[in-house]
Amino acid sequence: MKERMAIPNLGNYTVALASMVKGMGAEPWWSTYTNDHAMALGIAAAPESVCLPFKAHLGHFIAADDAGVENALMVNSIGACRLNYYRGLLEDTLKDMNRNIRVFGLGFDGFKPPVFRYLDPPIIPLLRAVFLGLEKVKTIDTIEVETARTRAREENTGESSLLMEQCLRELSEINNKKEVQLFHKDVPGRFARIAVNKSREPLRVGLVGEVSLLRDRQLNQNLEQVLGHRGVEIRNFFLLGGEIGNNFGISMGYKQQTAKQLAVVARPYLESEVGGHARDSIAHTINCARAGFDAMVHVCPTGCMPEVSIRPILRKVSGDMNIPVLELSFDEHTCALGMVTRVEAFLDILWARRGRGMKTYSAGRSF
Numbered sequence: 001m002k003e004r005m006a007i008p009n010l011g012n013y014t015v016a017l018a019s020m021v022k023g024m025g026a027e028p029w030w031s032t033y034t035n036d037h038a039m040a041l042g043i044a045a046a047p048e049s050v051c052l053p054f055k056a057h058l059g060h061f062i063a064a065d066d067a068g069v070e071n072a073l074m075v076n077s078i079g080a081c082r083l084n085y086y087r088g089l090l091e092d093t094l095k096d097m098n099r100n101i102r103v104f105g106l107g108f109d110g111f112k113p114p115v116f117r118y119l120d121p122p123i124i125p126l127l128r129a130v131f132l133g134l135e136k137v138k139t140i141d142t143i144e145v146e147t148a149r150t151r152a153r154e155e156n157t158g159e160s161s162l163l164m165e166q167c168l169r170e171l172s173e174i175n176n177k178k179e180v181q182l183f184h185k186d187v188p189g190r191f192a193r194i195a196v197n198k199s200r201e202p203l204r205v206g207l208v209g210e211v212s213l214l215r216d217r218q219l220n221q222n223l224e225q226v227l228g229h230r231g232v233e234i235r236n237f238f239l240l241g242g243e244i245g246n247n248f249g250i251s252m253g254y255k256q257q258t259a260k261q262l263a264v265v266a267r268p269y270l271e272s273e274v275g276g277h278a279r280d281s282i283a284h285t286i287n288c289a290r291a292g293f294d295a296m297v298h299v300c301p302t303g304c305m306p307e308v309s310i311r312p313i314l315r316k317v318s319g320d321m322n323i324p325v326l327e328l329s330f331d332e333h334t335c336a337l338g339m340v341t342r343v344e345a346f347l348d349i350l351w352a353r354r355g356r357g358m359k360t361y362s363a364g365r366s367f
Contacts, residue, residue, distance in 0.1 A: 302330065
């Protein structure tokens with residue numbers, strides 16, 4: 001019987017990661033968001049001062065251990081982000097709780113990552129699973145973009161979200177690369193059949209910040225849907241296909257600025273790397289101002305050092321380029337109603353700005 005592997009929640013992209021884990025010779029244990037039960041387990045077990053994503057990962061792995069899952073896979077980060085240490089901290093915390101689950105990181109300490117040395121997957125099935133997973137990542141990128149586009153214009157509220165969930169379910173059951181490619185081609189047409197108000201001109205808002213908050217709808221309290229149902233076409237700037245393309249030089253089927261290019265854009269305001277995606281958040285805000293976006297929303301966990309550090313810089317960019325930026329911080333005490341109230345007040349300001357004909361720095365430029 002195959003050992004099972006708990007996958008960290010990366011939102012809808014967990015569907016693709018599950019295919020890759022199968023190629024390692026393990027059975028994936030996953031969900032596309034942290035459920036309430038796992039979140040409660042993590043909050044109860046974690047030190048109060050650690051960030052919300054740590055509590056979510058810990059709770060997810062405790063729930064996995066309760067289900068008899070033998071292994072877990074944890075992501076990594078760069079720079080000063082504390083995520084660098086979370087795999088070890090998670091493992092130590094779970095051991096202190098007398099949990100049996102093993103936590104593998106994605107880093108290298110030799111020829112192969114530790115998880116590959118442990119599972120020792122055959123190379124051909126592994127490569128097939130990786131390529132299958134990459135095709136699914138590209139497909140999920142398209143599903144994300146199409147959902148954001150139609151959700152802000154749909155006649156029947158919630159129809160885009162339902163179609164997104166249906167597409168993800170169908171995609172999770174496909175185990176053939178060519179079938180995924182055919183499915184991918186069909187996605188835009190399926191969203192095009194949703195009834196939309198063609199006269200509506202949604203607000204265009206960029207979503208930047210810490211990855212877990214951008215991708216796990218439990219942690220961000222369903223922020224994308226909250227915005228979309230209020231006439232906002234969001235652009236979430238964490239698309240996993242773009243991240244893979246940037247880091248490994250792989251074409252994922254669309255053009256996106258590399259980390260080096262984003263660093264050049266951000267350089268007038270921040271010259272050094274501070275960890276996570278903080279510098280990228282500054283660059284995307286500058287790009288969105290130049291492209292005529294109505295505003296930006298910056299999300300991060302309470303106490304996230306990289307993202308909190310750049311907030312004064314984002315305010316400077318906001319003032320210089322006349323693009324409003326809403327800052328949202330999340331922890332286990334964040335009230336969903338309070339978040340919605342802040343978003344609605346922010347949108348009232350944006351609609352008023354549009355009514356007065358106010359423009360950002362250089363409206364009309366694309367990127």
